Amino acid sequence: MRRLPIPFLRQNKAVSYTMSAVIITAVTVALVIAVSVYAYQVLERQRGAAEFEVAKESILAFNDALENVAWKPKSSRSVRFTVKYGTLQLMPDAMILNVSATVGSNNYPLNSTSTGLVRYFIDSRYVNLGATYEPTYILGNESLIVTEGTESLGRALIEQELGWVMITLSYRTRAMGASVIEVNGTDVNYVNVSVVKVVIESWAIHIHDFDLKARCLNVTTSALGPYTVTPSVNNCTIRVQSEGETDSTVIPLVPGKVVFNVIVANVEVTL
Numbered sequence: 001m002r003r004l005p006i007p008f009l010r011q012n013k014a015v016s017y018t019m020s021a022v023i024i025t026a027v028t029v030a031l032v033i034a035v036s037v038y039a040y041q042v043l044e045r046q047r048g049a050a051e052f053e054v055a056k057e058s059i060l061a062f063n064d065a066l067e068n069v070a071w072k073p074k075s076s077r078s079v080r081f082t083v084k085y086g087t088l089q090l091m092p093d094a095m096i097l098n099v100s101a102t103v104g105s106n107n108y109p110l111n112s113t114s115t116g117l118v119r120y121f122i123d124s125r126y127v128n129l130g131a132t133y134e135p136t137y138i139l140g141n142e143s144l145i146v147t148e149g150t151e152s153l154g155r156a157l158i159e160q161e162l163g164w165v166m167i168t169l170s171y172r173t174r175a176m177g178a179s180v181i182e183v184n185g186t187d188v189n190y191v192n193v194s195v196v197k198v199v200i201e202s203w204a205i206h207i208h209d210f211d212l213k214a215r216c217l218n219v220t221t222s223a224l225g226p227y228t229v230t231p232s233v234n235n236c237t238i239r240v241q242s243e244g245e246t247d248s249t250v251i252p253l254v255p256g257k258v259v260f261n262v263i264v265a266n267v268e269v270t271l
Contacts (some may be wrong), residue, residue: 044126061079076213083206083210099195108260135158189254191259194264223260229258238250
């Protein structure tokens, strides 16, 4: 006996095959999209991390440029920055430096000035230094005073806080005994105190490709003193205070007089 075909069952099978194909295709597309998104995020993190490493080198190069022109009025140099994932921030008058000298029981204010900061920061999605990371200097150290003529005045600090990783470039004070000269039968000690004042016109943030320029506006020198150095006093203390930080160094003196030469380099930072 011949069995007649059942069209309804055939149609159900056809629909089932079609639905299966649609489901498999949809799942495949979803997986491809998920993998692509993940791969893109990984690539973006790698690019952000690579930019951070380049930013560190650019900050160090800019410090070299700034220190090279700091004591040469009207001279200038620039450094190329490429910023896409982070931001470069120019901060005018961001901190105040107070410099004073103590000779025996006497304290003498030497200089008080506001100075700008240069800061690069990037989202911790791209660069994460870990929950236990401690602020680290890639240039200089925690000291606010430099006592060697060959040591950089710059200090670059890497910090991580509130979802951001930051590199902040600031400048320290140099204090050195220069010479002892006999004047009219009296020994006069000369102590040089050098300060870099970073001049930034207005607060700004910058991204993309640009040249950051340092230009020495002028260098001013003020001679303070002479102050008496008694035989019982054989040194002076130079003290620097800034934003809750305090540092000091002791400079040997001979009895007689002391003159403090305060040398301030005004360096403009612009694009």
